[in-house]
Amino acid sequence: MSSDSEDIRRSILAKWHESLSKYGHLFSSDSISGTSPPSVFVGSYNYPKVFVGPMVPPIHGDTSLLDTPEKWKGKSLEEIVNFRLNLVRGIQKIPIDQTDGCYIENLQEVTMSSKPIDSDLIFDKATSTNVSLDGESAPFGPIGEIKSAKFSGTASVKSIEKIFYDKDLKAQDAVLNLYNSGIEISKIQKCLSIGMLGQKRKLVPTRWSITATDDIISKSITDEILDYSLIDSCTVFSYKHLGNVFSVVLFPHRWIYEMIEAWYSNGILGFGSDNEDARGIDHPPAIAGAYFAAKLGVVEYLQKKKIQAGVIILREIMPEYAIPVGVWQVREGIREAMKQNPMLADNLEHALLMASNKMSISKSEWLSHGNILNLMRQKTMSDFF
Numbered sequence: 001m002s003s004d005s006e007d008i009r010r011s012i013l014a015k016w017h018e019s020l021s022k023y024g025h026l027f028s029s030d031s032i033s034g035t036s037p038p039s040v041f042v043g044s045y046n047y048p049k050v051f052v053g054p055m056v057p058p059i060h061g062d063t064s065l066l067d068t069p070e071k072w073k074g075k076s077l078e079e080i081v082n083f084r085l086n087l088v089r090g091i092q093k094i095p096i097d098q099t100d101g102c103y104i105e106n107l108q109e110v111t112m113s114s115k116p117i118d119s120d121l122i123f124d125k126a127t128s129t130n131v132s133l134d135g136e137s138a139p140f141g142p143i144g145e146i147k148s149a150k151f152s153g154t155a156s157v158k159s160i161e162k163i164f165y166d167k168d169l170k171a172q173d174a175v176l177n178l179y180n181s182g183i184e185i186s187k188i189q190k191c192l193s194i195g196m197l198g199q200k201r202k203l204v205p206t207r208w209s210i211t212a213t214d215d216i217i218s219k220s221i222t223d224e225i226l227d228y229s230l231i232d233s234c235t236v237f238s239y240k241h242l243g244n245v246f247s248v249v250l251f252p253h254r255w256i257y258e259m260i261e262a263w264y265s266n267g268i269l270g271f272g273s274d275n276e277d278a279r280g281i282d283h284p285p286a287i288a289g290a291y292f293a294a295k296l297g298v299v300e301y302l303q304k305k306k307i308q309a310g311v312i313i314l315r316e317i318m319p320e321y322a323i324p325v326g327v328w329q330v331r332e333g334i335r336e337a338m339k340q341n342p343m344l345a346d347n348l349e350h351a352l353l354m355a356s357n358k359m360s361i362s363k364s365e366w367l368s369h370g371n372i373l374n375l376m377r378q379k380t381m382s383d384f385f
Contacts, residue, residue, distance in 0.1 A: 005264070008077075008322035030123050032088050032144070035060045035116040036151070037067035040107050041089055041140065042193045044205035048097075052194075052203060053090035054110055054149065055140055056119045057083075063116050069138065069328035070184050073336065077242050081323050085141040090121045092146050096203040099195030104203075106149065111190045112156040112164065120150045137206050138326040159183060164196050171198030175216045185296075186328065189213045207289070210327060214292035219280065221299040226255055226278055228302070231309040234345040238358045239337035242329050243321030246313065246337050247355035248298055251348045253310030253376070254278060259294050260370040261287050262361055263317040269361070271369035289327040290315070297334025310376075312352070314366055316359045 039055040057063055065071055066083050092103060110117050123144035159181040163174045174197040178188045193209035195201045204212065230252045237248040258275035272287045285291045294313050302309060313334065345351035356363040 005319035005322045008320060030125070031121060032056055032058055032090075032123075032127075033060075033120045034058050034088075034118075035063045036110060036119045037063045037065075037087075038110045038113045038115075038117045038154075039067040039087065040111050040190055040194050041137075042203050042206050042209070043091070044207060046093070047205065049093055049095050050203060050205060051091040052094045052104070052107065053092055053146055054107060054119060054121070054151075055087040055089050056121060057086045058088065059086075060118065061116075067138075067186070068184065069186050069326065069332060072328075073241075073332065077321070077323065077325065080242075080325050081139060084139045084325070087140045088121075088127060089140050089143045090123070090146040090149060091143060094203060096195075099201045099203060103149070104195065106151055107194055108164070108196050109154045109156070110151055111187075111194050111196065112160045113154040114157045115153070115155055117154055118152045122147045122149075137210060138328065139323065157183070157187075160187070160191060160196075163191075167199060167201075169198070171201075172216050174198060175213055176220055179217050185213060185217075185331065211289040211292050214289065214296045214327075214331065218292055218296040218299050221296075221303050222255060222278075222280075225299060225302045225306075225308050228306050228308040230254070231307045234348055234351040235342040236345055236351050236354045237337040237340050237342050238355070239333055239340060241333055241336065242325065243318040244329065244333055245316040245318065245359050246294075246330075246333050247358050248334065248337050249312040249314075249345075249348070249351045249355050250302075250309040250342075251312075251351060255308055255310070256376070257295060257298075257311045257313075258370055258372055259287060259291050259313040259315065260366055261290065261315045261317065262359075262366075262369070264319055273370045275371050275374075290330045293327040293331035294334045297331050298338060300335065301338035312355070312370075312372060314355055314359065314361075316361060 034056045036054050036056045041053065041055055043051040045051065057066060066087055072080055098104065124147045127142040127144035159178060163177055175188055175192060189209045191197055192213055193204045193206050195203045231250055232252060234251045239246050256277045258273060260273040262269060262271050274281060274285045274287055274291045298311050343354055345354055353363050356366055
């Protein structure tokens with residue numbers, strides 16, 4: 001992490017701790033009363049017996065914004081971090097195969113709800129003011145072990161309720177059914193995480209359910225676009241938000257996809273990349289959830305346009321991205337990039353130059369840290385340049 005990044009991180013956390021000291025009475029040492037967005041979280045620590053519970057802010061009213069990434073466009077990093085850190089996470093340790101019982105069933109009702117839920121939590125002891133900065137999921141604030149929990153005012157989303165009671169439906173099909181019904185990705189992820197989907201149900205750590213949902217949906221869409229005609233030109237889309245710069249290159253080719261990330265750590269530039277062809281990814285992804293989140297953002301565009309293309313995504317993570325807020329911002333960043341007016345390139349070489357010109361890293365350096373050339377060996381270089 002660069003000194004600039006560390007300064008930004010300290011500034012944001014300092015402001016939150018200042019707020020905590022000013023309004024600390026709202027974070028009662030042994031209880032909290034507020035309106036859950038609604039939100040639940042399943043941890044991965046101590047798997048397969050994990051910490052599960054709701055997230056509740058110490059305020060009442062419409063808190064839906066606090067846990068709906070799809071609505072965070074235009075929010076600053078500081079805004080997102082600060083309202084996220086006001087979510088108190090209640091926990092109980094639960095085996096992953098325990099998807100019934102009063103506690104879990106209440107959390108499933110919370111997850112199904114179409115509106116924020118009034119919640120009252122009593123803790124065994126004082127909440128910890130340590131914060132979670134995970135990188136995959138959005139951050140949250142204090143944590144307390146739940147002694148008792150009470151929720152009121154739930155109103156189920158009918159399409160989710162129907163899937164919940166259909167225990168013959170496979171989890172993958174359930175995810176796709178909800179997505180095709182217009183349910184937000186962030187909501188589907190919670191349903192999968194809290195053990196509401198599939199034939200053999202279990203709790204899935206939130207960070208895993210996020211990637212699994214993106215993977216299931218993007219894979220299904222990719223299978224569909226393999227039947228579409230190839231794009232007839234090279235185009236470049238760009239977008240910047242929250243200290244992340246994205247460039248998306250589409251070029252005439254049967255589906256191949258690579259994502260290359262670059263980041264700064266102690267003044268040193270690091271890289272990571274993953275790729276696939278029409279057969280899918282054949283290795284554990286090095287850049288983890290970001291790869292599938294970005295893929296979903298771009299295949300949605302190809303599906304909408306009914307075209308097939310080769311795809312190269314470049315992501316430069318600037319020092320301003322001082323606190324990770326989750327891979328949702330990659331998905332939403334690519335979705336926004338694909339809404340911009342594209343730049344038309346003469347050929348792939350020109351497209352890559354245009355894409356890299358939007359960043360501080362040269363085209364040759366991007367290429368040297370990816371496998372783009374290997375992906376294109378099925379045709380001669382003259383077919384592309």
